[in-house]
Amino acid sequence: MKSFVGRRTEVSIGLFLLVLLVLSSVAFMQGKRKALALSGPHGGRSRKKKLHSLPGYYGLLTALWCLLPALAIIGIWSACSGTILTTLTLQTLPPSMQGLPPDQRNLLVNDLHNLVAGHVAPRDIKPLLQQAADRYKEMRHIARMLLGAVLLLVTLFSSSVVYRRIRPEMRARNHVERIIRYGLIICSTVAILTTIGIVLSVLFESLRFFRQIPLTDFLFGLKWSPQMALRADQAGSSGSFGAVPVLAGTFMISGIALAVAVPIGLMSAIYLSEYAGKRVRDWAKPIMEILAGIPTVVYGFFAALVVAPCIRDAGSLLGLNVSSESGLAAGLVMGMMIIPFVSSLSDDVINAVPQTLRDASYGLGATKSETITRVIIPAALPGIVGSILLAASRAIGETMIVVMAAGLSANLTANPLRSVTTVTVQIVTLLVGDQEFDSPKTLAAFALGLLLFVITLILNVIALYVVRRYREQYE
Amino acid sequence: MKGEKRASTRERINSGLAKRYRRERRFRMFGLGAVLMSICFLGLLFGSIIGNGWSAFEQAEVKLPIHFDPAMFDVDNLAAADYGGLVKHSLQILFPEVKGRRDKRRLYRLVSSGASFVLQDIVVHNTGLIGTTREIWLPADDEVDMLLKGHIRRDVPESERRLTNQQIGWIDYLVNWGRLEEKFNATFFIAGDSREPELAGIHGAVAGSFFTLIVTLALSFPIGVATAVYLEEFAPCNRWTDSIEVNINNLAAVPSIVFGLLGLAVFLNLFNLPRSSSLVGGLVLTLMTLPTIIIASRASLKSVPPSIREAALGVGASRMQTILHHVLPLAMPGMMTGTIIGMAQALGETAPLLMIGMVAFIADVPHGFTDPATVLPVQIYLWADAPERAFVERTSAAIMVLLAFLIGMNAFAVFLRRKFERRW
Numbered sequence: 001m002k003s004f005v006g007r008r009t010e011v012s013i014g015l016f017l018l019v020l021l022v023l024s025s026v027a028f029m030q031g032k033r034k035a036l037a038l039s040g041p042h043g044g045r046s047r048k049k050k051l052h053s054l055p056g057y058y059g060l061l062t063a064l065w066c067l068l069p070a071l072a073i074i075g076i077w078s079a080c081s082g083t084i085l086t087t088l089t090l091q092t093l094p095p096s097m098q099g100l101p102p103d104q105r106n107l108l109v110n111d112l113h114n115l116v117a118g119h120v121a122p123r124d125i126k127p128l129l130q131q132a133a134d135r136y137k138e139m140r141h142i143a144r145m146l147l148g149a150v151l152l153l154v155t156l157f158s159s160s161v162v163y164r165r166i167r168p169e170m171r172a173r174n175h176v177e178r179i180i181r182y183g184l185i186i187c188s189t190v191a192i193l194t195t196i197g198i199v200l201s202v203l204f205e206s207l208r209f210f211r212q213i214p215l216t217d218f219l220f221g222l223k224w225s226p227q228m229a230l231r232a233d234q235a236g237s238s239g240s241f242g243a244v245p246v247l248a249g250t251f252m253i254s255g256i257a258l259a260v261a262v263p264i265g266l267m268s269a270i271y272l273s274e275y276a277g278k279r280v281r282d283w284a285k286p287i288m289e290i291l292a293g294i295p296t297v298v299y300g301f302f303a304a305l306v307v308a309p310c311i312r313d314a315g316s317l318l319g320l321n322v323s324s325e326s327g328l329a330a331g332l333v334m335g336m337m338i339i340p341f342v343s344s345l346s347d348d349v350i351n352a353v354p355q356t357l358r359d360a361s362y363g364l365g366a367t368k369s370e371t372i373t374r375v376i377i378p379a380a381l382p383g384i385v386g387s388i389l390l391a392a393s394r395a396i397g398e399t400m401i402v403v404m405a406a407g408l409s410a411n412l413t414a415n416p417l418r419s420v421t422t423v424t425v426q427i428v429t430l431l432v433g434d435q436e437f438d439s440p441k442t443l444a445a446f447a448l449g450l451l452l453f454v455i456t457l458i459l460n461v462i463a464l465y466v467v468r469r470y471r472e473q474y475e
Numbered sequence: 476m477k478g479e480k481r482a483s484t485r486e487r488i489n490s491g492l493a494k495r496y497r498r499e500r501r502f503r504m505f506g507l508g509a510v511l512m513s514i515c516f517l518g519l520l521f522g523s524i525i526g527n528g529w530s531a532f533e534q535a536e537v538k539l540p541i542h543f544d545p546a547m548f549d550v551d552n553l554a555a556a557d558y559g560g561l562v563k564h565s566l567q568i569l570f571p572e573v574k575g576r577r578d579k580r581r582l583y584r585l586v587s588s589g590a591s592f593v594l595q596d597i598v599v600h601n602t603g604l605i606g607t608t609r610e611i612w613l614p615a616d617d618e619v620d621m622l623l624k625g626h627i628r629r630d631v632p633e634s635e636r637r638l639t640n641q642q643i644g645w646i647d648y649l650v651n652w653g654r655l656e657e658k659f660n661a662t663f664f665i666a667g668d669s670r671e672p673e674l675a676g677i678h679g680a681v682a683g684s685f686f687t688l689i690v691t692l693a694l695s696f697p698i699g700v701a702t703a704v705y706l707e708e709f710a711p712c713n714r715w716t717d718s719i720e721v722n723i724n725n726l727a728a729v730p731s732i733v734f735g736l737l738g739l740a741v742f743l744n745l746f747n748l749p750r751s752s753s754l755v756g757g758l759v760l761t762l763m764t765l766p767t768i769i770i771a772s773r774a775s776l777k778s779v780p781p782s783i784r785e786a787a788l789g790v791g792a793s794r795m796q797t798i799l800h801h802v803l804p805l806a807m808p809g810m811m812t813g814t815i816i817g818m819a820q821a822l823g824e825t826a827p828l829l830m831i832g833m834v835a836f837i838a839d840v841p842h843g844f845t846d847p848a849t850v851l852p853v854q855i856y857l858w859a860d861a862p863e864r865a866f867v868e869r870t871s872a873a874i875m876v877l878l879a880f881l882i883g884m885n886a887f888a889v890f891l892r893r894k895f896e897r898r899w
Contacts, residue, residue, distance in 0.1 A: 079746075082747060173793065174793075177793060177794075177795040180795060181705075181709060181795070183701065184701045184702070184704060184705035184709065185705060187697070187698045187701035187702050187705065188701070188702040188705045188706060188710075188719055189719075190698055190702070190765065191702060191719060191722050191723050191726060191765060191766070191769070192718070192719060192722050194722075194726060194737070194762050194765070195722045195725065195726060197737055197741055198729070198733055198734070198736075198737045201736065201737050201740035201741055202733070202736055202737070202740070204740070205740060263509070264509045264512055264513060265509075266509075267505050267506045267508075267509035267510075268506065268509040268510040268513055270506050271503070271506025271507055271509060271510055272510065274506075275503055275506055275507075276510075284510055284514070287513075287514055287517060288510075288513050288514075290517060291513065291516070291517055293819065293820075293823075293881060293885060294520070294823070294878070294881075295822075295823025295824070295825065295852050295877065295881070296823070296825065296826075297823070297825045297852045297855050297856055297859075297874075298520070298524065298823075298855070298874050298877070298878070299520075300856075300859070301524075301855065301859050301870060301871075301874065302520050302523060302524065304859065305523070305527070305859075305867065306519075306523045336513075336516045336520075339513050339516075343513075365488075367495050367496065367498075367499040368499060368502075368503075369498060369499040369502035369503070370495070370499075372502075373502075390728065393728060394728075394730075396730070397729070397730025397731070397732065397733075398730070399730070399731065399732045399825075399826035400825050400826055400852075400856065403826075403856075404856070404859060424730070424732050424826070427732055427736070427830075428732070428826070428829055428830075431736075431739065431829075431830055432829055432830075432834055445736070446736060446740075449732070449733055449736045452730060452732070452733065453729065453730075453733050456728065456729065456730055457725065457729075460724075460725060460728045464724075
């Protein structure tokens, strides 16, 4: 049995796709040829009529009807075949192996897949598992043969049906354009599917978490220490999942970041739009945009390497006890990163204020700074508030800077010189570790993710609402 | 009551004028100061990264006389020969006065542990070397490298140093003899990741980034353009279309780590795609860059004037033909600029890829889309955590490579925009 499996050539999906491509090209040429053959110039003594659409469309219609049903079948097969084959193979195993608890069963399935893919050297594998792997490969080969036969039949059937109906009056272009439009609609739903996917996946796992840890504990608990016992008598096994210290850390670091970014961003937006000449603006704006384009990993490295030791040294000079993973370091660097967000959004809003307001203010004798502070900023205030809220939501969702510069211990403190942790750091730590997937420890990450998603969503909605409701409409 | 006692309005205004002008000047200084501060931050960032990473492009190498003793080689199995022994033997020849196991071990530690693999490569490719003696440049240990670059201070007491006085003496002797030099660090660009700093390189990470970006580009560009075309040209004004638009705007503002959670829950757990592969990374990054591409494409489609569309319709084209043959080619430069900028953002993303498992230590260079891989930003993150001093400069050098790629891509986007953009 083993040698027989080894000698057979593997029929792969790639081969099917290649054959499909060739068949579609043939269908295209045949369709086009038939359309040209059936038609002729209008009038004249032959009974041939003019083609409704360009000949290429008839060929394209045939080719599409050849290709699309086959692609759909291949898609469905790829999605389902793995699970179906695995279930069938597992049913052929002795009952002792079938009745294993779920985590051992998953290990078994993993071993099976590794054997089938040839990743494991077949030296010290149980013979039962090897036989199961061989059976899997057999069944997969048969399934692929079946798939090939079905594909061939479907392709030939659908393309011949269309081929038969080719006539000069057939509105091929309309059919092709309808197919293209359905394709466009399907692509547009990817965005909605993504949102639904995010909400469902995070919600689903969070509900599993909330079944083990009550919601009030999570939202209002004051202690975050996500340890779960692996054994019943393990020390340090009490886990508390109160999210308040983690949220407090997030808001503190974001607060420091906004305290840095909002003054600098707003003042530079004002300077660049009101005071600076064109040449200065042409140079300064792109340079500030560069701040937005630098990957956050670089900021995190900079924070951990340069800023945090600097702050610690400065703090020890002043006699303060500064942790080397202080919230101040992470907040400062995060502020650096979101300066361009505040600056460019505010710049757009300030430029949108019409010149007539400025001229009226100058006409009354105000200096430039008085015009800005008393006329323009109040006029642009909704947009500026919106940009601050968007920058805040960016700061709250930021991950890499805090992972590299902030700490892991959830201290509920208002002192920026101590180390605090944020929601994103906890999500990364919980999921990059090696706890099993069902334990509350890893599921807590999804609950935190849900919290993060909801908070940023609310901030974005408020920002949008504020801008839309309070924006002045200038004619 | 224009007053004798009260000053006239004009005088009152004039007396407050100096203060107002001073306030105006202060305000303007604040504005200029803010701009300069941002530029200073940028300069500080670049300066510290470049200052730290510059030295990583050189690596200490030691020239050893290796005698390829035929007795140690079995012709059928060249890989099993004791290459480490060859290195130790040549060190003994250079320093015959070193006796005692502990001293000898300290001597052997001056050469990198990867030197044996370098020798293995040389012999396997050129079996004619067996029986000869050659001077071969081998990588030195990273502590030696750090000493030569000045990161290990000599004036600190011996117990606080990683190198003993004896080892420093040997190193100085080799340098004076011309057998220990800093050479161009080609390993950095050729090798994959490694636990030893002197053997670590970014080739694996760059290959992983390349495959991931190809998957992202191949998926997000068609889907993004298709969505933009549908929303801009065909969509009727109803609630369904509104909800799609609201969704896209929301997705653009969702934190990137939530996309990582989505990838973990759906692509890895539900679809059972191979963990830590470029394929899954590309899928997650596609979902992240779709909103950017859609918004940029819509803007460029909107900028094509209606006269083009009406002219095409007037000549007899159908809606689809107008769009495919006339509007889309004219909007293509804007779409490509938006795509390049989206790709540049995707290149720098780390957090979602950590969630789908690309954080593992992968020493091989990936060759396909389903091989386990890592990307350059994640490699930077992993190296930033490593304890060896030599990794600090390598992390900075990797950041320089990443920034060079990003600057290149953005400059290309700006160039395309300047060259092909048409102002109607």
